[in-house]
Amino acid sequence: MHMFDSSKTLYINEDRFRKDFEILAKIGSTEDGGVHRPALSKSHLEARAWYRDLILESELEFRCDGAGNRSAFLACGPKNAPTLLLGSHLDSVPYGGRFDGPLGVLAALETLRVVKENGISLPVNLEAIDFTDEEGSLIGLTGSYALAGKLTKEDLDNPRGGRQALLEGMKRAGLDDASFLSARRIPKSLAGYLELHIEQGPRLLKKPTQIGIVTTIVGICSYHLRFIGRANHAGTTPMLDRLDASQGASSFILQVRQTILEKFPECVANVGNIHLSPGAFNIVPERADIALEFRSAEPQTFSILEKTLIGKARAAAKQFRLGLESDLLSKHSPTPLSSQAQNAIEQAADALGLNHIHLVSGAGHDAQALADLCPAGMIFVPSQLGISHSPKEFTHWEDCVNGANVLVGATLRMANTIITE
């Protein structure tokens, strides 16, 4: 083995990378070109079994923890050296696309293969990890939170996909609550974390730019809001006597969009679901239950946005003489990513002659679970039409290769920054 020379650029094996990607995309594939691999479903476990075989074929060490996270390990560093984690996830949203997750896992594996094939020794060991349930069919960021020691018994008791679904998934995978809680790693064992991912938005495409360097992962907050009126006969009750929950809800939904456009141009918000009850043609709606989510990259703005939106809901309820109940369901603060990782990514892109911008990730990622344990960074490549979580999700193969080569370069640079610090 020889030490890494930063003047030399290493490249992944494109043909091998593509062949692996295409075989993986067939596992749990749907007719419309997408994949259906919810966490710990049969198709997801089939993808994970295939990944284990690929690791062994590549003559890398296979590792698995109590949260079901599965890794290729390459001991390219000194004994007891910390590990630089690379990775993403093989699970998908229900009926999702083939790029979201798998691209990062296979690029991570490819990086280990290239380092191994070139006989490079580094100040750190390398690990290419597939995290469990990033997408949240069960809990969300489950494997990365478990590894970071942030997954709690309460999270396992109240999974957003329902406890029954979690139990069934754990049974299929041979896992249990105790094993998940045992997956915690000591922070000093981690030298850093790098992840390649599709952007899932239109910004790289609009510029156009080849590589995105993520500065921050947005904070995400979700609420359940309930406007409460009174059910009544929709034929015989005069309009002015009605306490119609749909009016407050509708006014609020319009104001959410207007508020973001006028006062929070860097944020986004969504009302993704409404349920009216009793829900009949001829009954004035008594209750309107609303699913609200909003996101901001800046902690103070995040907090002001929360107060503003809940205030708007309260005012809309008052205007139509309705009651309002609000339940905070989850709040993940904005997560700044490491400048060390950003520098490594930028240098790697420059060395490859790829243009780049810094941007905020509007979606959540496993990197946010790790960012306060070790330097974490993310590389984005363009999503065609900005579409994701859909079978229509697509990234040109050239962009996938560019991203993987940047991951290789950033990995080598970051690994060598560790000892110089």
Place this chain on the structure above:
Amino acid sequence: MHMFDSSKTLYINEDRFRKDFEILAKIGSTEDGGVHRPALSKSHLEARAWYRDLILESELEFRCDGAGNRSAFLACGPKNAPTLLLGSHLDSVPYGGRFDGPLGVLAALETLRVVKENGISLPVNLEAIDFTDEEGSLIGLTGSYALAGKLTKEDLDNPRGGRQALLEGMKRAGLDDASFLSARRIPKSLAGYLELHIEQGPRLLKKPTQIGIVTTIVGICSYHLRFIGRANHAGTTPMLDRLDASQGASSFILQVRQTILEKFPECVANVGNIHLSPGAFNIVPERADIALEFRSAEPQTFSILEKTLIGKARAAAKQFRLGLESDLLSKHSPTPLSSQAQNAIEQAADALGLNHIHLVSGAGHDAQALADLCPAGMIFVPSQLGISHSPKEFTHWEDCVNGANVLVGATLRMANTIITE
């Protein structure tokens, strides 16, 4: 038997009427004081079996037709005389109240008993009918439409409660499609129709007034509207790039109320249900499906209102760059009731010293199925708080008795108008 003397006022037997009412209210009763007797359910059939026994105990003739309509018949007229129908329905909305329907059936039966006990002969025969499925758990106004010859095979094939529920109900009741279509009566066999019902609204209470004389049953029209945008990631898609179906739907829901208040003060409209899809916190809604219903007593206004509301939906869709699909689900034109019946009711109320107003029925009733076959009329009594289709539905017993006595008086007056014409 002797002929009726219009200077004499007949009264129902209050104690017997109340006892019957309270026994009936226990069949299918719910813990909160309501009843759950959807058409042709077990509890509804139990109520109908009890009604048959009550008819036989009262020494009246029991009749039943192919639509499941069940009647007490009193041959108080000449041979081959037409029948003056009195009645309402014993079915309820799911988890409804105890007054909506049963009050009219028992007052009708009480009328026949009083005429029989007083040995009165009339120019017509009398029949106290319980119509099948007025509330529409299966189709709506089913028994009265069948009797009027207006029920079609298409109605039976596409019931709003689903074909399976209709088949199961028919099986329980020993009925079938052919029997329903055979229930048609010859119009000249009908001398008229009178129905006592609770108002289900607050107008009698607001005046306050003891008796409502219905002039018209409103026209009711229902639509299924679908706003169509594009599903996308709610974190990564900029607000201005979204095609969010919830925005068009919300704007429309607010405009429905404003349009009625500003331009159609005599009409009502309701959006009773919304369904957003895919329906997740983090996905921009692609589709918003809306249940719209509106009502008007005046045919020309009814038609203008329809055009206006559909136009508003189209404009709301356009404003937010959405598609719009609309399906007309049902349209019942406004139904004026007989002035002969209104006069008979007014004279009966005057004779009892009860104050009264003329009003429009905002709800649909079996009377609308019969109104173009024979002179049809309706008597309303006050609904406390204007509430109905709810276990909280309540009418003071004194008002129930007043209504039943007006039905007796109006029946005798109308029966005697028949020969004088």
